[in-house]
Amino acid sequence: MAELDVLCExxxxxxxxxxxxxxxxxxxxxxxxxxxxxxYPVWIGRAQDGRVASVVVDxxxxxxx
Numbered sequence: 001m002a003e004l005d006v007l008c009e010x011x012x013x014x015x016x017x018x019x020x021x022x023x024x025x026x027x028x029x030x031x032x033x034x035x036x037x038x039x040y041p042v043w044i045g046r047a048q049d050g051r052v053a054s055v056v057v058d059x060x061x062x063x064x065x
Contacts, residue, residue: 033059 008030010017016031033040045054 011030011032016029019028019030021027040060041058043056043058044052045056047053
């Protein structure tokens with residue numbers, strides 16, 4: 001998986017890394033969470049035509065008091 005290697009290597013020095021597939025022009029973004037490895041809830045918002053319009057990642061930093 002050369003793409004994964006590119007993303008992982010970039011994250012050693014950058015906060016966000018973008019990989020663009022040369023064949024399809026599709027892109028992938030990877031970013032550090034700042035709190036170590038783990039899983040985080042992700043929501044994807046779509047436009048009326050079904051395309052991705054927004055992405056929200058909850059890093060679980062705010063808890064209910």
